[in-house]
Amino acid sequence: MRCAWRKRPEFLREMSWWKNLFSGRPATPVPAEPIPLPPAVIDESAKPGLPPERPLAELQGLIRSFARPAWLPLTVDADHGALASKFGGLGLVSASHPGPVCPGCQQPMPLFVQLNPADLPAEMAPRLQGQLLQLYYCPNECDDGFLPFSSSSVVRLVPPAEPPAAGAVAESLPAKTIVGWRAVADYPHWEEWPTIGLTLTLDEGVRLEQESAEPLLPAHQDKLGGWPHWVQAPDYPACPECHEPMQVLFQLTSEEHLPYMFGDVGTGHISQCARHLPVLAFGWACH
Numbered sequence: 585m586r587c588a589w590r591k592r593p594e595f596l597r598e599m600s601w602w603k604n605l606f607s608g609r610p611a612t613p614v615p616a617e618p619i620p621l622p623p624a625v626i627d628e629s630a631k632p633g634l635p636p637e638r639p640l641a642e643l644q645g646l647i648r649s650f651a652r653p654a655w656l657p658l659t660v661d662a663d664h665g666a667l668a669s670k671f672g673g674l675g676l677v678s679a680s681h682p683g684p685v686c687p688g689c690q691q692p693m694p695l696f697v698q699l700n701p702a703d704l705p706a707e708m709a710p711r712l713q714g715q716l717l718q719l720y721y722c723p724n725e726c727d728d729g730f731l732p733f734s735s736s737s738v739v740r741l742v743p744p745a746e747p748p749a750a751g752a753v754a755e756s757l758p759a760k761t762i763v764g765w766r767a768v769a770d771y772p773h774w775e776e777w778p779t780i781g782l783t784l785t786l787d788e789g790v791r792l793e794q795e796s797a798e799p800l801l802p803a804h805q806d807k808l809g810g811w812p813h814w815v816q817a818p819d820y821p822a823c824p825e826c827h828e829p830m831q832v833l834f835q836l837t838s839e840e841h842l843p844y845m846f847g848d849v850g851t852g853h854i855s856q857c858a859r860h861l862p863v864l865a866f867g868w869a870c871h
C-alpha cells in the first residue's frame with residue numbers, strides 16, 4: 585500500500601538536522617551513509633558564507649504571495665436529505681445514477697461525501713456545473729482503494745433535478761450535514777515550494793518553521809479548495825483525457841467528520857481536471 589513504501593520524517597526534524605549539519609555544530613549525529621537533501625531545501629545559498637539573512641517578514645511575504653482560500657466545513661450531526669452537502673448519510677440516487685456497487689465485493693458502496701453547488705462558496709460552486717458531487721468508497725478497499733481511478737471508489741457529478749430512485753442502498757455512515765464554511769488562508773506544502781517557484785534556503789525554511797507565529801502551511805483538515813496537505817510527496821493524478829495534472833478540490837482526512845481511517849491516519853483528496861470537469865478521482869496516502 586502506498587503508506588508502506590516510504591516514510592517521511594516531520595518537516596521540522598528533517599530541517600533542523602540539516603541546519604545543524606551546515607552550521608557545523610559539534611556532536612550532531614551524522615549518518616554513515618549520505619542522505620539526499622529534501623528537494624525543497626536544495627539551494628546553494630544555504631551554505632555558510634553566502635548571502636545575508638533575509639528578514640522573517642520577507643520570507644513570510646513570499647509564502648503569503650501563494651496563499652489560496654480554503655473552506656473548512658461547519659457541520660451538524662444530522663442528515664438534511666438527499667440534496668444536502670454532507671459527510672456520510674445517504675446521497676441522491678436516480679435512475680441514471682443508481683447507488684454504486686463495488687465490482688470487487690459486490691456490496692453497495694456507502695456515501696463518503698456529497699457536495700451541492702448551492703451550498704458552496706461562489707468561488708468553488710462553478711466547478712460542479714450545477715450538479716451534486718458525490719464520493720462513494722468501498723470500505724473493503726477491494727481494488728487498491730488508495731489509488732486514483734481505483735474501482736473501489738466512485739467520484740461523480742449527479743444532476744439534482746432528476747427524481748430520486750428507490751433501490752438497494754448501502755448501510756450509511758453517520759451523517760454530518762454541512763451547514764456552512766469557515767474561510768481560511770491556506771499555503772503550499774513545503775515539498776511543493778520548488779515546483780511553484782518558491783525557493784527558500786535551508787535556514788530560511790527552518791526559521792519560518794520556528795519563528796513564524798502562523799504556520800503558513802496547508803491546513804491538515806477536511807477542507808474545500810486551498811492547497812493539499814501531502815502526507816507523502818505531492819501526487820496530483822493525471823487526467824486520462826489530457827494527461828495534465830488534476831487539481832485538488834476537496835481534502836478528506838481520517839476520522840475528522842467521517843468515522844473512517846484511511847490506512848494509518850491517511851489523508852485523501854478528491855481531484856478534478858480543470859479542463860474536463862467531469863473527470864474526477866479520489867486517492868489517499870498515509871504514513
Ligand SMILES: [Zn+2]
Nearest residue numbers: 686689722726
Ligand atoms: Zn469492495
Ligand SMILES: [Zn+2]
Nearest residue numbers: 823826857860
Ligand atoms: Zn483533462
